[in-house]
Amino acid sequence: MIQFRPMRKPPKSERSGQSSALAKLAAEVHACRRCPRLVEWRQACAADPPRRFRGEDYWARPLAGFGDPGARLAIVGLAPAAHGGNRTGRMFTGDRSGDWLYAALHRAGCASRPESERRGDGLRLSGAYVTAVVRCAPPANKPSPAERDNCLPYLARELALLERSRVIVALGGFAWDGVLRAVRELGGETPRPRPRFGHGAEARAGRWALLGCYHPSQQNTSTGRLTEPMLDEVLARAVALGSRR
Secondary structure, three states: OOOOOOOOOOOHHHHHHHHHHHHHHHHHHHOOOOOHHHHHHHHHHHHOOOHHHOOOOOOOOOOOOEEOOOOOEEEEEOOOOOOOHHHHOOOOOOOHHHHHHHHHHHHOOOEOOOOOOOOOOOOOEOOEEEEEOOOOOOHHHOOOHHHHHHHHHHHHHHHHHOOOOOEEEEEOHHHHHHHHHHHHHOOOOOOOOOOOOOOOOEEEEOOEEEEEEOOOOHHHHHHOOOOHHHHHHHHHHHHHHHHOO
């Protein structure tokens, strides 16, 4: 199992300040109603869920990131799933993409357990923070450019608050593009010409090493486009880069 090398923890006052700032941002994200189409969709999914989820109390609000405020590694996805994060209230939780991601984080030594079922299930992340470009579940999993741009400031602010983060893994091309846009919004330098997404691709984006990974969607994992060893390899590379920065 790959693990971060032991490193000095930031002072308690610093950790407390980061946690408070992230909690304040999370409260702002949870109250967001900037995108009428996404508000309508997330609520419609909660009102008429699949039979297997009937009777559950859906979160049906935007999602903030989840994880260690002192993380060296940030993992960025596309958006919450309609009956995953939109239901459970936590990023990549309650769907098959999350099953793959958190199992891999557990193998990498960054998650306390391999399952992510619901808020309050005891899962803790160490050295890693999971977030997304868009914070509401979009119809057909396809946010519009305007919806992406409405959400980008949240991602930029999260990355800025993750002061110890040095590596970002982008899950899919949409996340890769969103990270580059967020880094530019923060005033960070990005390569020219714009680096192309690919599984295992690497680029420099501001203070971060940016790594590409195919999204652990059911479409990718069921067809073998993304395998467990492929995901593990990217996370191992990310952990190694983060441990020496």
